[in-house]
Amino acid sequence: xxxxxxxxxxxxxxxxxxxxxxxxxxxxxxxxxxxxxxxxxxxxxxxxxxxxxxxxxxxxxxxxxxxxxxxxxxxxxxxxxxxxxxxxxxxxxxxxxxxxxxxxxxxxxxxxxxxxxxxxxxxxxxxxxxxxxxxxxxxxxxxxxxxxxxxxxxxxxxxxxxxxxxxxxxxxxxxxxxxxxxxxxxxxxxxxxxxxxxxxxxxxxxxxxxxxxxxxxxxxxxxxxxxxxxxxxxxxxxxxxxxxxxxxxxxxxxxxxxxxxxxxxxxxxxxxxxxxxxxxxxxxxxxxxxxxxxxxxxxxxxxxxxxxxxxxxxxxxxxxxxxxxxxxxxxxxxxxxxxxxxxxxxxxxxxxxxxxxxxxxxxxxxxxxxxxxxxxxxxxxxxxxxxxxx
Numbered sequence: 001x002x003x004x005x006x007x008x009x010x011x012x013x014x015x016x017x018x019x020x021x022x023x024x025x026x027x028x029x030x031x032x033x034x035x036x037x038x039x040x041x042x043x044x045x046x047x048x049x050x051x052x053x054x055x056x057x058x059x060x061x062x063x064x065x066x067x068x069x070x071x072x073x074x075x076x077x078x079x080x081x082x083x084x085x086x087x088x089x090x091x092x093x094x095x096x097x098x099x100x101x102x103x104x105x106x107x108x109x110x111x112x113x114x115x116x117x118x119x120x121x122x123x124x125x126x127x128x129x130x131x132x133x134x135x136x137x138x139x140x141x142x143x144x145x146x147x148x149x150x151x152x153x154x155x156x157x158x159x160x161x162x163x164x165x166x167x168x169x170x171x172x173x174x175x176x177x178x179x180x181x182x183x184x185x186x187x188x189x190x191x192x193x194x195x196x197x198x199x200x201x202x203x204x205x206x207x208x209x210x211x212x213x214x215x216x217x218x219x220x221x222x223x224x225x226x227x228x229x230x231x232x233x234x235x236x237x238x239x240x241x242x243x244x245x246x247x248x249x250x251x252x253x254x255x256x257x258x259x260x261x262x263x264x265x266x267x268x269x270x271x272x273x274x275x276x277x278x279x280x281x282x283x284x285x286x287x288x289x290x291x292x293x294x295x296x297x298x299x300x301x302x303x304x305x306x307x308x309x310x311x312x313x314x315x316x317x318x319x320x321x322x323x324x325x326x327x328x329x330x331x332x333x334x335x336x337x338x339x340x341x342x343x344x345x346x347x348x349x350x351x352x353x354x355x356x357x358x359x360x361x362x363x364x365x366x367x368x369x370x371x372x373x374x375x376x377x378x379x380x381x382x383x384x385x386x387x388x389x390x
Contacts, residue, residue, distance in 0.1 A: 044087040045080075047328060048105030050116035050126055051141075054094040056244075057118060059272060060317045064141055065090065066310055068115065068320025071329070074305075081332045086325075099124045102129040112332075112342055113138065115324050120144040120190045127154050136343050140289070140324035141317065143266065143289070144190060148365045155346050155365040157324050161265065164287040165201045166320055167371040168263050171285065171384070172236050173205040176261045182234035183212040184225055184249060186241045194240045219245070222252050226309060230258060239264040247276035254280050261285060269374060269381045271315050278285045281376045288372035291383050292316065294357030302355045323354045 049068060051061040072086050081085060089109050091101035093116075105111045113136040117123030123142040129330060130137035131153050138155045139147060145162040148154045172178040175205065183198060185191035191214060199209050210232035213225045226249070229237070237253060239246045239262065246268050253262060261283075267273060268286035277284070294300070306314040330352060335345035350368075351360045359369040374381040 022160045043084050044083050045332065046109055046111045047086060047088050047325075048102075048109060048111035048116075049088050049090040050093050050098060050101050050105070050114060050122075051089070051090075052094040052118050052122070053161035055094045056242075060141075060270070061118060063312075063315055063317040066306070066312075067314065067318035067323075068325045069301075070306060070309055070318075071322045071325035073309075075325070081329065082336055086329070090278075093118070093122055099129060100127045102126050105271040106130070106135050107132045111135070113328065115140065115328065117142045119188070120147070120193070121145075123147055127151065130154065134343075136346055138324055138328065138346070140320045144193070146193070151365065153343050155361055156368055157327055157359065158320055159289040159367050159369055162197065162201075163371040164265055164289075165194070165198050167373050168238070168265070168285070168287055169198070169205045169207060171373050172238075172261060172263055173207055176236060176387050178236035178261060179207050180210050180232075180234050181207055181236045181238050181263075182210050182228060182229040182232060183238045183240065184222070185212065185214050185239075186245060187214045187216050191240055198238060198240065215241075215245070220248065222249050223256070226253055226256060226258070230256070234260070236261040236263060238262075239268065241266045243270045243273040244276055247273050247281075249282045250277050250284060268376075269316070274376070274379045274381075275368065278379075281379060284376045286374055286376065286381060287319065288374050288381060288383065289316065289367075290356045290359075291367055291372045291385070292313045292319075292356070292381075293383070295319075295355040298353075299355045319356050323356055323359075326354055327352065360363075 049065065051065060053061050053065065068088065072088055076085050088104060089111060090376040091105065093101055105114055114126060114130055117139040118141055119124050120142065123139055127137055127147065131151055134153060136153050138157060140157045143158055143161045145160050148156045161162050172181065181202060183195050195212050201210060202209055211229050213229055215222060215225050237258065239249050246264050250262055263285040266287045266289055268284055269288050274281050303314050306318060331342060331345040331349060334348060335342050347361065347365065349361050351358065361368055362368050373384045375384060
């Protein structure tokens with residue numbers, strides 16, 4: 001044994017004897033450089049998140065992010081994806097420009113994909129840059145009907161406004177025989193384009209919009225707009241506006257003795273709307289991106305885990321956030337199994353089952369799950385299909 005050690009020592013001495021002292025001194029420096037050049041997180045799968053986490057909509061986006069974080073926790077505790085851990089890198093689009101946030105995530109953080117987007121403008125910015133960089137982008141919160149249309153790398157897991165408006169118009173026509181709706185909408189990009197699309201959809205259901213009026217950001221008193229709309233004698237009122245504005249409009253319309261059907265898009269299904277509208281929310285018809293009771297046992301398990309982790313009751317934004325990350329997880333597993341790119345893998349997800357029911361992507365990357373219609377009763381959104389149970 002001692003003889004073998006001696007022989008090895010002599011061989012090493014002869015080998016290093018070929019180098020001068022400067023070359024020998026360089027060896028530890030090279031070892032240090034190699035050590036620090038190793039990416040010890042290279043096994044992580046980085047997912048970028050862009051949401052306005054501060055400001056007016058923080059209550060929704062923080063909830064959405066909580067759902068995403070809970071999904072990441074569950075996946076990593078279950079072994080990750082092929083022994084790789086998921087890692088989210090979060091950017092607040094109210095503190096950093098959405099374009100800058102997107103570029104940072106793509107070119108500095110080297111993310112595999114991006115989840116997020118809230119307003120139409122913000123979502124379109126993220127979409128444009130992601131498409132340009134060939135990085136998949138998934139939104140689970142922006143419902144604008146143009147998002148994902150004619151795009152290759154953009155996907156949406158929430159039911160879009162087109163389907164929601166179709167469902168609203170159809171129900172108001174069939175259930176209430178409403179043929180002369182009036183529309184009130186906010187002046188941002190979402191409101192103006194949504195109002196135009198709703199008017200187009202009405203004509204398909206033999207409805208004629210009597211008037212459509214906008215209001216500027218920051219409006220508190222809607223009496224002027226409502227009086228002008230009511231002069232046209234509409235048989236229903238459609239509200240296309242954020243939750244807080246929608247709540248004020250409903251309150252003021254009812255105070256003005258407007259007792260005909262009031263309908264709103266999914267902003268009127270939010271917890272904020274129900275809280276601010278109070279008793280005036282009763283009998284409001286709204287859309288739901290999904291049936292909250294379609295998830296069965298999976299949803300119950302999620303709700304309990306969410307309550308335990310955050311001490312809060314999960315809302316629809318938390319649920320869609322959780323679903324979004326689980327969709328990405330499914331795509332990553334499919335990608336590995338079938339040797340696909342992540343974009344190809346996402347596009348192949350035509351059917352899935354999640355905590356909020358079944359879903360899937362169509363050929364444009366849009367959610368195929370149909371919109372649900374709900375009626376508000378005692379400050380709860382009850383799907384019309386289940387109304388008789390309440």
